[in-house]
Amino acid sequence: MGLGVLALAEFIGVIIAFFWPRKPKTAEGGFGDIIVAGQVDAFPLNTVTAFPMGHFYLCRLEDGGFLALSRKCTHLGCTVPWMEEDRKFVCPCHSSAFDMRGNVINTPAPRALDLYVISIENNMVKVNTGQRIKRTEFRAEQVTYPKDV
C-alpha cells in the first residue's frame, strides 16, 4: 500500500516534471538577455522608442529619466502599440490604455505596464529583459537617470 502511494507520487512527479517550464534558451542580444539600447543622447526627451526584438519600449521622460516598459498588456498579454498622435499605448484586444509612464488610463487592465531593469554605464543604456518587474502604478523611484543629469 505504502509502496503503491510512493509509485503513484513518483508517477505524478514525472508528469509534473515534464510540464515544468524549462529555462528558455536566450539568444545573445535577444529577448531574455541584457540588451544594449544605445547612447543616452540617442533618445530625445519625451519620446518612446520601440525595441521589437527585446519586447519592450524605452521611454525617455521630460526630465531625462528612462523607463523600459514591457509591451505586454497587463490584462491578458496582448502586444500594445504606441499611438504617437494620442501619446498613449492602446491595447487592440480590450482597449486598455496606458500613458507614457505605463499607468492605466483606461481599464480593463488591472495594473501599470511591467518594467524591465535599466542600467546606464558609460553613457550606454542597457535593459535587462530577463528580469520583469510587476507594479501597480508608476512611482518616481522607478525611473533611471543618467549619471551626469
Place this chain on the structure above:
Amino acid sequence: MNKAVSKREEPIAKERGYSHGPGRGVFDNLILHIHPRTVPEQTLKFTLTWGLGGMAVLLVLLQITTGLLLMLVYEPSPSKAYESILILQNDVVFGQYIRNIHYWSANLLVIVVFLHLLRVYFTGAFYRPRRFNWILGSCLLFFVLASNFTGYLLPWDQLAFWAITICTGMFEYIPGLGMWLQKAIRGGTEVGSSTLLIFFTIHTSIIPFCLILFMAFHFWHVRRAGGVVIPKRRDEEQEIEPNYVDTIPNLVFRELAVALVLIAFISVFSIFFDVSLADHANPGMSPNPTKAPWYFAGIQEMLLHIHPLFAVFIIPAAVLLGLMILPYLPYQTHAAGIWFVSRAGRKTAILGAVVALVLTPTLIILDEFVVHINAGSSGISPAVSHGLLPTFLLLGAVIIFYLLVRKRFSATRNESVQAVFVMLMVAFVLMTLTCALFRGEGMKLMWPW
C-alpha cells in the same frame, strides 16, 4: 475456425428471425457489446434524445479519422506549422477538404455536446441512478472543449496565436497556482515553440486517449442504468411497463440513419465553406479585435465588464461546481423522463429564459454606455468595484429570482432550480453571441453586418 464461429452463432441469429451472411455475426456481436440485445420501444422515439449522444460519438470518430490524416502533413513547430497548413491546402489532394471536415465537425461537436447536456437535463435524465453519469458527461464536455482549444493554436496564424495568448493570459488571474499553470501550459513565459509542441501533444494523444476512456465509461453507465431515460407523460403517475424490442434492427437502423444524414450534411457543408487561414503569427502585433474561440467568448464578454479575478476564476468555478452538484441536490420529486419536470416547470423555465433575455442585453448596454466607474480616482480597489460588487449584485439577483419562483409560483425545488439553470444558460449563450458576433474593432459593440 471461421466455420466453428458461425456455427455457434447460428441459433442466436435464427432466434432473432433474420438471416445473415458470414461476417455479419461478428459485426452484430460488436454492436451488442455497446447496446443491449433489446431496448424499450418508447426510448426509440427521435424527439426523446434527438440522437444527440449518437451524433457526438460519430463526430468524435470523424475527428479521429480526419485528424490522423492531418497528422501525416502537419509539422508542430513555429517555423513549419503555418507552411505545412499551406502545403496541406494547396498541394495535398483533398487537403483543404479534410481540414474543413475536421474543423467544422469539431465546432459542431461543441454544439452537439452542449445540446446533449441540455437534453439530458430537461428530460430529467440526471436523477438517480444516472447521477454519476452526469459527472462523466461533464468531463467529456471538458475534454471536447480542451480538444477544440488546443487544436485552435495549431495553424499558427494570427487568429490562433492571439486567441491562445489571451486565453492562456486568463490563467494569470487564478490565485496561487495561476502563474505556474500558465507557464506550464505555455512551456515558458510566452506563447512559443514549447507551447505549440505541448498543445500538439495534448491535442493528438492525451485528449483522444482520455476521450475514448471516458466515453467507454459513459456508455457503460448508460447501460447500467438500463439504457436511456424512459419518457413519461406529465399526467402519468404510474410507471408503464416498457415494451422491449430487438436492438438490431430497431435501434441500430435509426442510429445509422442519423449518422448518414449527419455525414452527408458535413460533407456537403465542407465542400462549400472553406476554413480560413489568417496571416502567419506575429508576436509583435496583436490584431484588432482579438477574440477567444467562440465557445470561450462568453467568458471574454464577462471579462469586459467584471474584474478578471471574478470573470475568469470565481464565477466560472462557481458555475462549474453548481453544474457538478446539480444531480446531487435534495429534490422533492423524481421527475426522470418528463420534459421540464411538469407543466409548472415549463412555465417557470420560460420565465427564466425571458428574464435572461431581457436582463443580459440591458446590463451589457448599460455597462457599455451609461455606468462608468473610473478606476483609481474613486479610491476603491478595482477588485471590489469591478469584481466583488457586481458579483454580489448578480448573485443577489439570482437568489431573489429563485425565491420569487418558489413563492410566487409555489414551485418545487426541481422547478425552481431548473428556472435558474435556464436563466444562467440563456445568459451565457447571449454573452457568447454578443462577444462573438456583436463586437468589432476595439471590442466595441456593433452590428455584425
